Amino acid sequence: MAKRVIIDPITRIEGHLRVDVEVDGGTIKNAWSSAQMFRGIETILQGRDPRDAWVFAQRFCGVCTTSHALASVRSVEDAMQVEVPKNAQYIRNIIIAAHNLQDSIVHFYHLSALDWVDIVSATKADPAKAAAIAQSISEWPGNNVHEFAAAKERLIKFVNTGKLGIFGSGYWGHPAMKLPPEVNLIAFAHYLRALDYQRLASQAVAVLGGKEPHIQNLCVGGVATAINMDNPATLNMERIALIRKNIETVKQFIDQVYVPDLLAVGGFYPEWFNYGAGVKNYMSIPEFPTDSRNTEFMDVGGIITDGDLGSFRQIKDWNDTELRSKITESTAHAWYTENSVLHPWEGKSEPKYTSSGEELGDKYTWCKAPRYNGKPFQVGPLAQVLAAYAAKDPKTVSLVDYCLRKAGLQPKHLHSTLGRHVARAVRASVLADRGLENIDLLLNNLASGDREYANPIDKFKSGEFKGVGFHEAPRGILSHWIVINNGAIKRYQAVVPSTWTAGPRDADNNMGPYEASLVGNPMANSEQPLEAIRTIHSFDPCIACAVHTFDPEGKELVRVKVD
Ligand code: NFE
Ligand code: MG
DSSP states (O other): OOEEEEEEEEOSSBSOEEEEEEEETTEEEEEEEEEOOOOOHHHHTTTSOGGGHHHHHGGGOSSSHHHHHHHHHHHHHHHHTOOOOHHHHHHHHHHHHHHHHHHHHIIIIIIIGGGTOOHHHHTTOOHHHHHHHHHHHOOOTTOSHHHHHHHHHHHHHHHHTTOOGGGTTSOTTOTTOOOOHHHHHHHHHHHHHHHHHHHHHHHHHHHHHSSSSSOOOEETTEEOOOBOTTOTTSBOHHHHHHHHHHHHHHHHHIIIIIHHHHHHHHHTOGGGGTSOOOOOOEEOOOEEEOSTTSOOEEEOEEEEOTTOGGGOEEEOSTTOHHHHHSEEEEOTTSSBSSOOEEOGGGOOOOBOOOOBTTBOOSSOOSOOEEEETTBOOBOSHHHHHHHHHHTTOHHHHHHHHHHHHHHTOOGGGGSSHHHHHHHHHHHHHHHHHHHHHHHHHHHHHHHTTOOOOBOOOSSOOSSEEEEEEEEEETTEEEEEEEEEETTEEEEEEEEOHHHHHHOOOOTTOOOOHHHHHHTTOBOSOTTSOHHHHHHHHTTOOBHHHHTTOOOTTOOOOOOEEEO
């Protein structure tokens, strides 16, 4: 008998996501991804000055705030053909890198690791053994017996209070948890350490952006960052040295802790390199522009279909005709007034909730279903890393091959739940380099005498202009689509990474990536659907972004309904 399991909400994500799965014989046979809240900032933007849009748009989300800010200013710059001075590109690039680093660390340690790591088991670990294991896989100076003994003591105190707090609703002791106590302890100790390193990355964003989250230093046409190497109140050598030190420190953590931890944990779960592939069409865009006209980029992007790296089509820049013309969003199965397939420049967001009670029905989510060329696509670090791998980016190839060799895997295994985690770790290491490279570019450019940092728009031309701002956000391609009429916003649509992946079926009933990735996953105990959570968390869902919403009640409890 097939059983319907409702996981509502799936927690340790941003926003409110409900996932329904049908389980038969211990395997997931069918799945539905349902984003549960609507806010509608796209509608709020209509009629406003396009130069202000980014300040509103970065409130789509409290996680990838800088991502929306950037995509928004880029959409206006694209519409009005504004060049962005090099200094501004480099400052934005450093922000992109630092923000992505923070997000990657949080994704692995704080939002996903406890799906694989049983912290209660860590209370039984031998700290000396844990240190020996950790030292055998990494040169990290923190991997000593004192570190692990202290973490264990802290954990035991915590468990003994009987109040596990944020760890309270974990599936401890679940049969799908397979790590020995010592590896659980290593991961727990690094979970705590990771809090410090994500903060260093955020600090780098805050120094450049004025504050974080929700940076203040952007403007259409560049940045509003005063630069004077000798002035203590502006961006100066001392501030740039601080940012560099932070990114270098985070890079060491990524290379010596995050990557080895992931490989150590993954080594106990080899079967998870076979589950969770789902949609094997991948899309990414070039990022880290290095010239003022967005023609040269540090990271490649492109299209891969059916998991075949040989099908890779590189997208050279954001003017790619197909990229700009072939993206649509379907509302066939989403709570909007019509059943349409519209290009984002024509897009509408008129809400109409039709489900009742527990039944989702034919329309079942606030997420639209984005499609490229009519097909679902996976976006995110895996898409980005596969593109860079196909394009033979040396750093990506060497890191991916290193991880595959260590784990005894083939490139095909990247199409999986754990493959997404490997890609995110590889991407994080590359991003740290991108941050440092852009600091050098900024310093060299300033040393050459170039002090430009903005080409602001003083007055809009009359008439209608369309633009799109692309950005490779932590969870994948973000695009903001704007139509400007006589200097005011006529239309605004954001097509967001989590909408690409969390979106529902389309008019042809093709599943979205979350849904497809769940099919075929095992499920040992439908009361504790840990396996489904592992696969969904590997995408790092952000439902606030996906429908530009939030949950005003801030619900935290997991509700699992089984019938
Ligand atoms: Ni709200 Fe986001 C990212 C954007 S949504 S976190 O990354 O853009 O997927
Ligand atoms: Mg949208």
